[in-house]
Amino acid sequence: MILFNNEKKIRNIYLRIAGSLKHPQPGVHIINSHYVTVNEVDLVNDHRIFEVYLKSLSKFATFISPQEATKRINENDIPKNKVLIAFTFDDGFEECYSIIAPLLEKYNCRGAFFINSNYVESDENYQREFNKRVAISTKKPMSWNQVIDLHKRGHVIGSHNLDHTNFAELKPKEIEFQLKRNKEILEAKLNYDNEYFAWTYGQMLHFPKAVLDITEKYHKYIFSGTNYKRYFSYNGRVLNRRHQEAFWPFSHVKYFVSTKKR
Ligand SMILES: [Zn+2]
Numbered sequence: 001m002i003l004f005n006n007e008k009k010i011r012n013i014y015l016r017i018a019g020s021l022k023h024p025q026p027g028v029h030i031i032n033s034h035y036v037t038v039n040e041v042d043l044v045n046d047h048r049i050f051e052v053y054l055k056s057l058s059k060f061a062t063f064i065s066p067q068e069a070t071k072r073i074n075e076n077d078i079p080k081n082k083v084l085i086a087f088t089f090d091d092g093f094e095e096c097y098s099i100i101a102p103l104l105e106k107y108n109c110r111g112a113f114f115i116n117s118n119y120v121e122s123d124e125n126y127q128r129e130f131n132k133r134v135a136i137s138t139k140k141p142m143s144w145n146q147v148i149d150l151h152k153r154g155h156v157i158g159s160h161n162l163d164h165t166n167f168a169e170l171k172p173k174e175i176e177f178q179l180k181r182n183k184e185i186l187e188a189k190l191n192y193d194n195e196y197f198a199w200t201y202g203q204m205l206h207f208p209k210a211v212l213d214i215t216e217k218y219h220k221y222i223f224s225g226t227n228y229k230r231y232f233s234y235n236g237r238v239l240n241r242r243h244q245e246a247f248w249p250f251s252h253v254k255y256f257v258s259t260k261k262r
Contacts, residue, residue, distance in 0.1 A: 012249070012252075016249060016251045016252070022254065022255055022258035023258055024060045024061065024083045024254065024257045024258050025083070025257065025258055025259060025260050025261065026078075026079055026080055026081050026082055026083055027078050027079065027083070027084070027261050028064075028069050028072050028073055028078055028079075028084045028085075028086070028231075029061075029083070029084065029085045029086070029242060029257050029261075030066070030069050030073075030085075030086045030088060030223070030239065030240070030241040030242065031085060031086065031087050031088065031241065031242055031244055032088050032089075032090065032198070032202065032223070032225045032241035032242060032243045032244075033087070033088070033089050033090075033243070033244060033245050033246060034089060034090050034091050034093065034134075034136075034245065035089075035091075035093050035095055035096075035136075035139060035245070036049050036050040036053075036095060036099055036100060036245070036246045036247060037049055037095075037247055038247060046095060046099050047099055047103065049246055049247050050099055050100060050103050050246045051103055051106075053246035053247075053250070053253070054103060054104075054106075054107055054246075056250055056253075057085060057253070057257075058107060060083055061083040061084065061085045061257070062082060062083065062084055062085070063084075063085055063086070063087070063104075063107055063108070063109035064084045064085065064086050064109070065086060065109070065110045065111075065154075065156075066086045066087075066088055066110075066111065066112035066156045066196070067156065068084075068086070069084065069086035070221055070239065072084070073231050073232075073239055074239075078231075083257065085257070086111070086112075087104060087109070087111040087112070088111060088112040088113075088114065088156075088158075088198065088223065088241060089111060089112070089113050089114070090114045090160050090198055090200075090225075091114070091116065091119070091134055091139075091160065091164065092113060092114070092115040092116060092119055092120060092141055092142050092147070092160070093139045093140065093141065093142070094139070094140045094141060094142050094146070095139075096113050096142060096146075096150070097142050097146040097147075097149070097150060101113075101150055101153065101155060104155075105153065110153070110154045110155045110156070111155055111156070112155065112156035112157075112158050112196060113147075113150060113155060113156070113157055113158065114158040114159065114160035114196070114197075114198040114223075115142075115147060115157060115158065115159065115160055115182075115186065116130070116160050116161060116162060116163060116164045116182065117162055117181070117182050117185040117186060117189075118130075118162050118163050119141045119163075119164065120141050120142055120143065120144055120147060121141065121143050121144055122141060127140065127141065130163070130164055133163075133164050133165075134164060144189055147189065147190070148189060148190060151190045151192070156196055157186060157190060157192075157194070157196075158194070158195075158196030158197055158198060158223075159179070159182045159183055159186060159194055159196070159197045159198075159218075159219065160182075160197075160198055160199075160200060161178040161179060161182055161199070161200055162177070162178045162179075162181050162182040162185075163178065164200050165178055165200065166200060166201055166206055167199060167200065167206060167207060167211045168205060168206045168207065168208060168211070172210070172214060175211060175214050175215075176214060179197075179214065179215060179217075179218045179219075180218065183218050183219070194219070195219060195220040195221055196219065196220075196221045196223070197215060197218070197219035197221065197222050197223070198222075198223040198224075198225070198241070199211075199215070199222070199223075199224065201225075202224055202225020202226055202241075202243065203224075203225070203226045204224070204226060204227070204233065207224070207238075209234065212234055212237060212238065216237065221239065222237065222238050222239070223238065223239050223240075223241050224238050224239070224240045224241060225240075225241050225243045226240060226243075227240045228240050228241070228242040228243075228256070228259060228261070229259055229260070229261055229262065230261065230262050231261060231262065242256050242257075242259075244256050
């Protein structure tokens with residue numbers, strides 16, 4: 001644990017220095033976040049954290065929708081002199097509705113929210129287990145009315161599987177169920193085609209190729225949370241996102257959008 005803390009410290013110092021030196025790279029960046037603060041939701045301060053983050057990014061970047069980012073990357077329409085950023089949020093916490101979406105809209109931007117349907121409006125027992133799976137302690141989910149409202153306001157509502165299970169640990173039959181049921185619920189609630197999917201935990205080890213083969217039967221666009229230096233993983237079948245949170249030191253954030261991508 002002590003070693004871990006030291007490594008973390010060194011990494012932080014490195015990112016701070018590197019981030020202050022590097023320049024944001026032109027191209028399309030898809031950001032993957034979860035929430036805007038680590039502690040109990042505090043509407044005033046959390047608004048401020050996310051607003052400062054967006055304001056800082058807007059100084060060198062143009063914000064685009066997840067649809068535009070997806071289209072540009074798939075069509076190899078990557079700008080040579082512009083930094084384009086799209087925002088995506090996983091897990092469907094309440095602050096997606098109360099803080100994140102309104103501020104994105106203030107910047108004339110729409111995001112993508114990847115939802116686990118069983119978490120929406122769940123009871124406290126379910127929330128406790130869910131929160132354990134995503135390693136947080138105090139968050140609450142959105143309600144269906146909130147998810148529906150985000151969809152109506154032009155945000156993308158994607159699937160993040162039914163219960164935030166780890167697909168690397170499940171049998172094919174259970175994976176099918178998690179994908180199929182979540183898609184059915186979302187499509188029934190929102191009356192749309194659920195094309196966007198981001199897998200849980202985001203790393204390649206959580207999504208072996210056999211799982212990708214199953215997932216492609218249900219979703220057109222599939223997103224990772226890793227391999228950010230490349231636009232694609234699995235030969236163009238998966239789009240990579242860069243994980244970062246708005247409350248990280250801004251030098252870290254800048255470092256990550258300064259990576260030259262292929
Ligand atoms: Zn997640």
